[in-house]
Amino acid sequence: MMNLALLAAGIVLGAALAALRFSVIARRLKSALGEQTRLAASLAERPSADELARRLEEARAELADAHATALAAQASAHEQALQAALDEARIEGELHADEREHDGRARLRDLCGELGRTHAQVMSDIESLLGIVMIVERWHDELQAVLANNGELKSQNSEFARIVKNVVILSLNASIEAARAGEHGRGFAVVADGVRDLAETASKWAIDYKHNLDKNDFITTTTFQDIQASGNMIRTAILTLKSTSERIGRTLTTARAVHSE
Amino acid sequence: MIPPHTLDTLEQIFLRALRETSAGIDAAQITLERQTAPAPLAQASHLLALTLSGYDFRIVVLFDFAVDETTRAFFARQFRRRESLIADEALPDALSEYVNMVCGTANRWLASETRATGMSTPFILQAECKRHIERIAPEQSLVYRVKARDLIEFELVLCICPTQGATLDLAPASVQIEEAVGGELELF
Numbered sequence: 001m002m003n004l005a006l007l008a009a010g011i012v013l014g015a016a017l018a019a020l021r022f023s024v025i026a027r028r029l030k031s032a033l034g035e036q037t038r039l040a041a042s043l044a045e046r047p048s049a050d051e052l053a054r055r056l057e058e059a060r061a062e063l064a065d066a067h068a069t070a071l072a073a074q075a076s077a078h079e080q081a082l083q084a085a086l087d088e089a090r091i092e093g094e095l096h097a098d099e100r101e102h103d104g105r106a107r108l109r110d111l112c113g114e115l116g117r118t119h120a121q122v123m124s125d126i127e128s129l130l131g132i133v134m135i136v137e138r139w140h141d142e143l144q145a146v147l148a149n150n151g152e153l154k155s156q157n158s159e160f161a162r163i164v165k166n167v168v169i170l171s172l173n174a175s176i177e178a179a180r181a182g183e184h185g186r187g188f189a190v191v192a193d194g195v196r197d198l199a200e201t202a203s204k205w206a207i208d209y210k211h212n213l214d215k216n217d218f219i220t221t222t223t224f225q226d227i228q229a230s231g232n233m234i235r236t237a238i239l240t241l242k243s244t245s246e247r248i249g250r251t252l253t254t255a256r257a258v259h260s261e
Numbered sequence: 262m263i264p265p266h267t268l269d270t271l272e273q274i275f276l277r278a279l280r281e282t283s284a285g286i287d288a289a290q291i292t293l294e295r296q297t298a299p300a301p302l303a304q305a306s307h308l309l310a311l312t313l314s315g316y317d318f319r320i321v322v323l324f325d326f327a328v329d330e331t332t333r334a335f336f337a338r339q340f341r342r343r344e345s346l347i348a349d350e351a352l353p354d355a356l357s358e359y360v361n362m363v364c365g366t367a368n369r370w371l372a373s374e375t376r377a378t379g380m381s382t383p384f385i386l387q388a389e390c391k392r393h394i395e396r397i398a399p400e401q402s403l404v405y406r407v408k409a410r411d412l413i414e415f416e417l418v419l420c421i422c423p424t425q426g427a428t429l430d431l432a433p434a435s436v437q438i439e440e441a442v443g444g445e446l447e448l449f
Contacts, residue, residue: 140382147384154387211389218310218390222397225312225381226319233314233379 108259112252119249126242129234136231143224147217154213161206164199171196262428263401263421270374270431271320271419272403278366279407282359284339286409293417296404300416302388303327307353309360310390311383313368315375317427321397322367324360325388325416328352335413357383374431394420 047055171192178189272293280288305328313320326332333346336355340347347355360383372378394402399420408414423429 211392214387214389215393215396217386218393219396221310221384221386221390222312222321225310225321225384226314228381229312229314229319229379231379232381233316233377236379237377 105259108255112256112259115248115252116256119245119252122245123242123249126238126245129238130242132231132238133235136228136235139224139227139231143220143228146220146224150213150217150220154210157206157209157213161203161210164202164206167199168196168203171199263423264428264430267429267431268401268403268421271421272405274367274370274431275363275405275417275419277370278363281366282362283409286412291407291409294406294408296406296416299391299394299404299418300325300406302391305329306388307356308386308388308391309356309383310386311360311364312381313364313371313378314381315371315378317424318375318429319422321399321420321422322360322364323391323394323416323418323420324356325391325418326356327415331411331413332415335409338412353385357385371431391418394418397422 174192175189175196178185178192181188272295276291276293279293280291283291303325307326307328309324309326311322311324313322328349330346333349333352336342336352336359337345337347339359340355364380364383368378368380397420399422401421403419403421405417405419406414407417421429
């Protein structure tokens with residue numbers, strides 16, 4: 001009996017447990033069924049693929065519009081920021097440019113002043129150098145004096161040579177007369193011969209002296225011509241320098257005029 | 262020092278100057294005949310000297326003109342005188358003017374080569390002075406007989422004297438006898 005009771009209890013307990021278990025399982029199944037039912041219901045309520053595509057397209061369009069709007073707003077903001085930065089930079093640049101211009105003008109003014117003083121000195125020096133023209137003219141006059149003096153020496157030498165030539169002729173005549181006089185003219189002939197020898201020697205020296213005067217003329221003339229030509233060359237160089245200096249002066253005047261504007 | 266091409270250049274310069282200066286003559290008819298030495302002294306002649314100077318050289322230019330009817334007729338034509346023969350007393354001035362023009366033209370080209378040259382005025386010397394060329398110690402002397410058909414004939418001597426140690430280098434390419442040089446008025 002006991003065993004049957006226990007068995008019955010066991011069976012009842014087992015049944016109860018089974019029932020409990022079955023209840024749990026049933027509840028689970030019921031829950032799952034309910035879930036499935038709800039899912040089935042929701043699936044039944046879901047739109048079609050075309051509808052979904054349409055809605056997706058609409059969503060994409062909305063998203064694109066929103067994105068474009070956001071980008072435009074961002075670009076506009078950037079542009080405004082950039083413009084603001086540019087304006088600020090321009091203002092700052094203008095301020096700096098004004099300062100630099102002011103400094104530049106002051107520096108230009110100083111340089112113009114310094115250059116002007118130097119230019120004035122150069123012009124003064126050039127005018128002094130042009131005095132070389134007067135020096136060359138003086139040299140030319142001195143050359144003329146030297147050559148004129150040479151001319152006088154030649155004239156005197158020519159006269160001397162003429163006199164000597166006449167002495168030679170006279171001495172020849174004297175020799176002839178002495179020969180005619182015979183024995184009495186012998187002493188006179190000796191004197192005449194001596195005079196003729198001296199005259200011929202003097203004539204030779206006169207010729208040599210003429211050659212030396214010609215040589216002197218040539219050397220003196222070419223030397224003074226070299227001085228004259230060199231003086232002209234230097235004068236030309238100075239005039240070129242003066243012309244360049246005058247151009248510098250005109251440029252300086254223009255620079256001062258621009259500076260004053 | 263004087264390189265050989267400098268002598269050629271100087272010859273070209275003076276030939277061109279003579280051709281450009283001599284009025285009324287076909288340029289090709291004016292020639293330079295190189296001589297070995299100056300000619301013996303003529304019976305009557307005018308010797309004109311003129312100097313071209315640079316920083317490191319000088320060139321003494323001598324013109325020896327015979328005093329005869331040919332010379333007087335030539336220069337009467339050159340300076341468009343009414344008379345057929347220029348008078349003896351006017352001849353020295355005419356010769357001086359001619360020499361001045363020839364050398365002035367030559368000096369212009371010389372200046373383009375050497376950067377700076379100057380020219381003296383011409384001076385008439387006695388013909389015997391030609392014997393003493395060696396006294397100015399030229400490194401080279403070029404002697405020419407200048408002929409213009411049968412119209413004129415005279416002697417031209419170039420005495421080239423570079424400064425001690427200097428080289429007178431005149432490039433031949435820049436002075437070609439066929440080229441026309443752009444002229445500029447120069448007071449020489």
